[in-house]
Amino acid sequence: MKNQVLSVRKVLSASLVATLLATTSVGSSAYAASKKVYATRAVNTFESAGMPKKASDEKRIASLESSAKKEVAKLGKNYRTLKGKLTNRIKTQHNKVVAYEASEDKVEKNATNALKVFQSFEGKVTAKTTSSEVTAQYNAALKIINSLKYSDVKASYISKVNATKTKINAKIAGLQVASISKINDITVYEGNKVTLPKTVEVKLVNGQKLTKSVVWNTNGVNFSKAGIYTITGTVTDVNKKVTVKVTVSAPVKVSNPTEFVQTQDFGYWEDAGEGRAAYNVGFKLNLAKLPYIKIKEIQISLVDKNGKTIASRTATGSQILKLQSDDVTYGGLDGQLSAAFIQRDAAATNEWWTSTAYDFSTPAKAIITIKDTENKLYSVENNNPTGIPTGPVANSESFVQTQDFGYWEDAGNGRPAYNVGFKLDLAKLPYNMIKEINVALVDQDGKTLAQRTATGNQIKQLQADDVTYGGLDGQLSAAFIQRDDAASNGWWTSSSYDFTAPTKAVITIKDKDNKIYLVENNNPTGVPSGPVANSESFVQPQDFGYWNNYDGKGNSAYNVGFKLDLTKLPYTMIKEIKVMLEDENGNSIATKTATGKQILKLQADDQTYGGLDGQLSTAFIKQDAAVTGDWWTSSTYDFSVPKKVVIQITDKDQKKYVVENSNPTGVPVLE
The missing domain is CATH 2.60.40 (Immunoglobulin-like)
Structure with a gap:
């Protein structure tokens, strides 16, 4: 009867089985046994289903789990132990499936992000983008997508990433340059600004026309000098090179410059203002032949005896207009102009001139160079500077005075020294006007035995010490010790000195206007004679x-x-x-x-x-x-x-x- 019930259970519905059992004398026990079998079989079926291989498997496995739970629920109290075991098996399999599905969800989330990153790369593509860059981005996305376990989900992502790759490659192909607009040659006069084109028109393979900027490489190029230059530039975004030819034409020197401009006075000017000296260069324009309106640049240069330019003053644009205005005001527009050169620590610009630094070295000649708007050059020279001072200032003692000069038994560490004191009249010769201080010891034959020199920051240090120890009274001194070799410190640069006894000390000060102030002390005191007593x-x-x-x-x-x-x-x-x-x-x-x-x-x-x-x-x-x-x-x-x-x-x-x-x-x- 048990076998009959089981075979019938396979083909009949639950309601029919219930009816059958109700009319069979042994039905209750047979039906109970069948529930055990079906519950076990349902659990076995759920476990054997394994993990989902594709997204659609999740519903199938969930259905098997639901069936297993229903069959186990039908077990009566007589099968409590079996029911517990089957329930635990369902839970274990359920947890495995849930963990597996959660892992797949995490991977799919990463795959979604990877796909989005690759898709966003399409918007960053330019003509510069290389196939290796695309491949690198594609492989990065594909590596994550291949981690997916569901075959249908993986196939969907692979399809999308391949489609994106096709679109990117098509875009790159369309962005390739078909042509770049021609750049015309540039020709300017020497001294004029060279302006290179900022953009070019680029035509792409897809027919699109773009305006792109150009980055020009002008390293090592000096457009201020005449010559022919070929300049290379890079067109942005498309990584293409372009070139432009630049011709800088040298000005043409006129053969008869003195018909247009004549030299006038050129010489040393004792007081150009505030007690400062200057070298003044005068010249006159023939305004009938060279009117201000035609002048592009005026340059006055001082040149030393070796042909080296030691200073220059240049006027252009509004500065020339200012010179013209002054010519009208003070000369009735007679064309007479001048440029005064004073000592300058640094370049400077005012309404009239742009001036270089100038150490006030003595010039041997002045060169006046004028460039007109037609690129003609007019150059004249004056080789006869007048009034150049020679030798020291006649009344040097009113600027610097000698003080103590003598033998000093112990200048430190038991070593003697010859000390030379002097005092500056800071009202007439302030520290900021001093270029060099030189103190020299001289023997009876007029030979220099030793010297100490201060310049630049050393003079500033002497000034600081004067402030600290003398209240800025101008009193200074230089101590000479025996030295095997020359040496330099924060105050002085010193020659070697064998400590031969001096007969005089010479203090020479040069100011920034190259004026020389020289005083001597011929009375050294305390000079030892004869051998040491002990x-x-x-x-x-x-x-x-x-x-x-x-x-x-x-x-x-x-x-x-x-x-x-x-x-x-x-x-x-x-x-x-x-x-x-x-x-x-x-x-x-x-x-x-x-x-x-x-x-x-x-x-x-x-x-x-x-x-x-x-x-x-x-x-x-x-x-x-x-x-x-x-x-x-x-x-x-x-x-x-x-x-x-x-x-x-x-x-x-x-x-x-x-x-x-x-x-x-x-x-x-x-x-």
Whole structure:
């Protein structure tokens, strides 16, 4: 009967089965067993359905889940355990399907965004866009789309992205340039502005006409000079090159310029205003032949003796109109004009002239150059500047005064100096007008021994110190110490100086108008004379005597020993060591001298053999001729018997340390 019920259940509806069971004596138990079978079968069918492969599978799997739940719900209480197991299986499969579908939803969202990004790329396409750029964008979108698991959804996205790619490629093809409008050659006169075309007309393959800007490459091109230039430009958005030919015509020099413009006065002007000097250049226009209306540019140049332009003043446009107006006002339009050149730290422009910087170097000639509107050039020269000052200002002492000048025992670190003081009259010679301050020490023969110079920022530093320490009273000084080499600091640039005693100090100041103010101090004070009074505390005589067979070959010598106090007189401060043998009348009969590298050699030996204890010696042998060795420079010596030895050391500060030994020992007695 159970088998009968099962077979019938397959073909009959639930209502018919219920009727059948109601009329069968064993129907209740048979029907209950069939519910178990159908519930299990429905769950198995739901599980075997797996995950959806396309979007339409989701409804089918949801239907199978619903059927399984209904069949499980029909199980009676006698199948509670089975019902629980089947329900859990449905839940597990349900969770798997939901997670799978959620994952696909996330991927589809990414695919949607990827497609939108690629579609938006179509709007950014220009003629410059390359196939590699399109491929890169396409592959980026396709990589995400290929992550989709639903075949029908994936196919839909692939279809859309391929369609977009086709549209983009078509657009690029349509944007290709068919032609670019011709650019006409440009011709200008030298000095005129060259204006390159800003745009060109571009015709595309699709027939569209566009106006595109051009970026011209003018690097290294100087349109201010005559010549023929081919300039290359890039048409924006279409990445195409275009060229234009530019011809800058040189002005034509007229052969008879003096018929149009004549030179007049040219010379030094002591006071062009506010006490400032100038070089003034005068000239006259022949307005009948060269009226102002035809003048494009007036340029006045000062040139030095080497042909170098040292300053220029130029008038154009409204400046020429201003010169014309002044000519009407002050000259009745007689064509007489002038340009005054003053010292300028920087270029400047006013209503009349545009001027370059000018250090007020002395000019050798003035050149007047006029360019007219027909590109003709009129050039005349004046080679005879007048009134150029020579030598220092006659009354220099009213601008700068000498003050103290003398020997300074300790200028710092125990080193002496020669100090030179002077005072500026800042009312007449303010710091901002000073170009250079030079202080020089000069010896009795007029030779410059040393100098210190201040310019630019160094003068500003001297001024700042004057403010700080003197209340801006103009008092300055320069201290000269011994220097092996030239050096520069914030205040002075100094030459080397061997500390030879000076006989005078010369203070030379040059202002920005190149005026020279020179004063001298010929009375140095405190200059030391003679050796240092306590020489024995710096160097001490030691053994002095006859040395028989000094070389082991039977030759004799007079040996002189002495010791330096290296704490007071280090080798680095020694300029010269001189050892002199004298006879009974005080006459020098032999000398040995060490300087420079010879002193370094003596120092090295002292280090090696004496541990740098300062003990030195020199041996006098018979010498037929003067000779120089690694240690000493020796005079001739007939080996006369000495009565005294004098050791004289001169340091780099020119201090002399003199000691004597009058007690030679071991001198052989002649029979």
